[in-house]
Amino acid sequence: MLFIIPYSVNAEFSLTFEQEAAIYDNGKQHKFESIIAPEWFFSISKNIDMTFIVRARFDSGTNLGFNSPKGDNFSSINGAVRTSSDGDIAIREWYIETESEHVFWKIGKQQVVWGQADGLKVLDVINPQSFREFVLDEFADSRIPLWMINAEIPLNDDNTLQLLWIPDSTYHELAHADAPFAFTSPLFVPQLVEGVEFLDINQAKPSRFFKDSDVGLQFSSFTAGWDLTLNYLYHYLDTPVLFQSLSDEGIRINSTYKRKHLFGASASNSFGDYTFRSELGYSTDSYHLSSDTNQTGIANSADMSWVIGLDWMGLTDTMISAQWFQSHLFDYEDSIIREQNNTTFSFLYTRSFKNDSWNLNILELHNIDYGDGSVQIQLDYELNSQVKLWVGADIFYGDKQGLFGQFNNQDRLTVGFQWGL
Secondary structure, three states: OEEEEOOOEEEEEEEEEEEEEEEEOOOOEEEEEEEEEEEEEEEEEOOEEEEEEEEEEEEOOOOOOOOOOOOOOOOOOOOOOEEEOOEEEEEEEEEEEEEEOOEEEEEEEEOOOOOOOOOOOOOOOOOOEEOOOOOOOOHHHHEOOEEEEEEEEEOOOOEEEEEEEEOOOOOOEOOOOOOOOOOOOOOOOOOOOOOOOEEEEEEOOOOOOOOOOEEEEEEEEEEOOEEEEEEEEEEEOOOOEEEEEEOOOOEEEEEEOOEEEEEEEEEEEEEOOEEEEEEEEEEEEEEEEEOOHHHOOEEEEEEEEEEEEEEEOOOOOEEEEEEEEEEEEOOOOOOEOOOOEEEEEEEEEEEEEOOOOEEEEEEEEEEOOOOEEEEEEEEEEEOOOOEEEEEEEEEEEOOOOOOOHHHOOOOEEEEEEEEEO
16 A cells, blocks of 8 residues: 655555454463554655554453563563453564665664574574564564664675664563473472472563673685675573572572573575585573583583584475584583583475465474474465465474473464464
8 A cells, every 4th residue: 555645755554454363272272462564664855764653452361361461571662552361462574774984774663584494583582572472473473573774785796794782671571380391300490409499589680771782793705606604692691590599598590681692603505406504603601501500500611502403395386494502511510400412403385385375384394302393384375465374283292301392282273364464
């Protein structure tokens, strides 16, 4: 829809309405969520554009645990503008794009994506993530946009430098303690010791506009058919570190956010029907729960994470993809709850039918160390250019101590539709 408003500003408007219902395998309702997302695009002048997106969500089941008021993970300049126990309304994205002196600027609330991995992340850590539905949402929907300045500087036809300044101290949105996807695994949540009383939790969150900002740098190049990047990010971890203080009275948790340096690289190329993808990230610090509560119950270690993926499109309207994720701790201690090497494999199958009107997607993630994983299945039908219908299933299995197995009683069936204008 294109119309003209005063002062010769061209504007485009679009709107999507999405309704999804989910039930557990025992028939109990999990959610009945409505999402309304109007979007405006303004061409203000020859080289200035503005995008403004609002998202309103409502869940009559109230099982996903909306925050009321907005969660502690949000900064003072982010988060919903209105919340209740069953919904919220937020400015999803709001940014200006312009070009000046051969520098492309994107200023405002936005998403920045590094890396191309499916299901899990190595370099895609610029924006924090909402875990209200664990990792079942599309990354584009679960990422939390941040206020930032994003500058891209073309060095020549094949090389670009990207600079990021992020003063928005917003972090991961975790599910409430009584919500279906609240973390319970000892990998992430301190376990109470029998006979030791839990006293309280003290929370500290960065709030200084300049000193607590994140900064990032990416050099990208296209060389001999390869898409290559070198990445650097100085940022706060998006999950608080839960230091534990043990005394005669009991145990107290001090929740605080810690900084780290991330050095990364990625490479991808296509060879006929095959596409090779890889990402590598080295973190100077990573914090893990430890069984040694006399030493704050936390151990710090440098970490190397990587993913290698191979996509095959040798069949008509079909793609098959496999990935190998691994994380290695360099300064490992026996008291650390997780294994020194954490390995996950993924398998993705996508198939289109009937001139792309039907689409089947199957994604499995399987962790070797705990023998747990998840399977996500969705079948879409595009009724026309405006309406899409789908049915799906989300299945968890394995050891409840693991990342996926902790939700092995949260299997669900989904059905939904999306209407766009």
